[in-house]
Amino acid sequence: MTGLAARDERLRELMDDPDCDPVRLRRTLERFAVVNRLVSGWGTVYRTRVRPALRAVAGPARIVDIGCGGGDVLRGLVARARRDGFEVTGLGIDPDERGLAVSRATALPGVDYRAAHSSDLVAAGERFDIAVSNHVLHHLDARELATVLDDSAALAPSLALHSDIARSRLAYAAYAVGITPLAPGSFLRTDGLRSIRRSRTVAELATLPGWDASAPVPFRVLLTRSASAPTGPASTAPATATPRR
Numbered sequence: 624m625t626g627l628a629a630r631d632e633r634l635r636e637l638m639d640d641p642d643c644d645p646v647r648l649r650r651t652l653e654r655f656a657v658v659n660r661l662v663s664g665w666g667t668v669y670r671t672r673v674r675p676a677l678r679a680v681a682g683p684a685r686i687v688d689i690g691c692g693g694g695d696v697l698r699g700l701v702a703r704a705r706r707d708g709f710e711v712t713g714l715g716i717d718p719d720e721r722g723l724a725v726s727r728a729t730a731l732p733g734v735d736y737r738a739a740h741s742s743d744l745v746a747a748g749e750r751f752d753i754a755v756s757n758h759v760l761h762h763l764d765a766r767e768l769a770t771v772l773d774d775s776a777a778l779a780p781s782l783a784l785h786s787d788i789a790r791s792r793l794a795y796a797a798y799a800v801g802i803t804p805l806a807p808g809s810f811l812r813t814d815g816l817r818s819i820r821r822s823r824t825v826a827e828l829a830t831l832p833g834w835d836a837s838a839p840v841p842f843r844v845l846l847t848r849s850a851s852a853p854t855g856p857a858s859t860a861p862a863t864a865t866p867r868r
C-alpha cells in the first residue's frame with residue numbers, strides 16, 4: 624500500500640466491478656444519500672454557486688447531474704431550489720443501470736433519470752442551465768476526466784460544478800473512523816478509502832485551464848467553470864494524469 628502523497632489510480636473500487644454483489648451495491652448506493660449529506664457540502668455549494676446562478680435564469684431552470692448514481696444530490700438540489708421559489712427540473716444521467724434503479728426508487732416530480740454518458744447528451748445537442756457531478760472525478764483517468772469536464776462545459780455553458788473528495792491523510796483517517804456505523808453489509812468502507820486514495824488534491828485540479836479549483840468545505844474539492852471563465856478544453860490540460868506532491 625502506498626502513502627497518500629500521490630494519487631493511486633491503480634486501485635479499483637469494488638462497486639466498479641460489474642459482477643459485484645448486487646445486495647451490497649444497492650446498500651452502498653442507498654447509503655450514499657447519508658454520506659453525501661454529511662460530507663459533500665452541497666448545502667454550501669447551493670448557497671454560494673447554485674442559488675446565485677438560478678437567480679440569473681429567466682424561466683424554468685434545468686439541472687443535469689452527470690454520474691448521478693443513487694440520485695440523492697440532484698434531488699437535494701432541486702428540493703432546495705424549489706424551497707427558494709425557483710422553477711427547476713432535473714435530469715440525472717448515468718450509463719450504469721444499477722445506480723439508476725436506486726435513483727428511480729425515490730420519485731420527485733420533475734426529476735428524471737436516463738441511462739446515458741455525458742457525451743451522449745452533448746451529441747444530442749442538449750442544453751442545461753447548470754451541470755453538476757458528485758464523486759465522479761476520482762473514478763476517472765486523465766482522458767476520461769477531460770471528456771467529462773468538456774462535456775459538462777458544453778452541456779451547461781453558464782455553470783458547471785464538479786464536487787469530489789480531496790485526497791489527504793486527515794480525510795483518510797477521519798473517514799476510516801466516521802464510516803463505521805454505516806459500513807456493515809456495504810462497500811462503503813473499502814470503496815470510500817480507495818476513493819480517497821484515487822482522488823486528487825485542490826492543487827492538482829488547479830492546473831486545469833479554464834476551471835477554478837476550491838475547497839468549499841473541509842476535505843472537499845469543487846471544480847467550477849462559469850460563462851466568465853477563460854475558454855479552452857480541459858483536454859488540453861497536461862497535469863491531470865501527473866499527481867503533484
Ligand SMILES: C[S@@+](CC[C@H](N)C(=O)[O-])C[C@H]1O[C@@H](n2cnc3c(N)ncnc32)[C@H](O)[C@@H]1O
Pocket residue numbers: 655659689690691692693694696716717718719722739740741742756757758759762771
Ligand atoms: C461513485 S458514482 C457517484 C454517484 C453519485 N453521484 C453519488 O455521489 O453518490 C460515479 C458514477 O459516475 C458515472 N459516470 C462516470 N463517467 C460518466 C459520464 N461521462 N457520464 C455519465 N456518468 C458517468 C459512473 O457510471 C458511476 O455510476
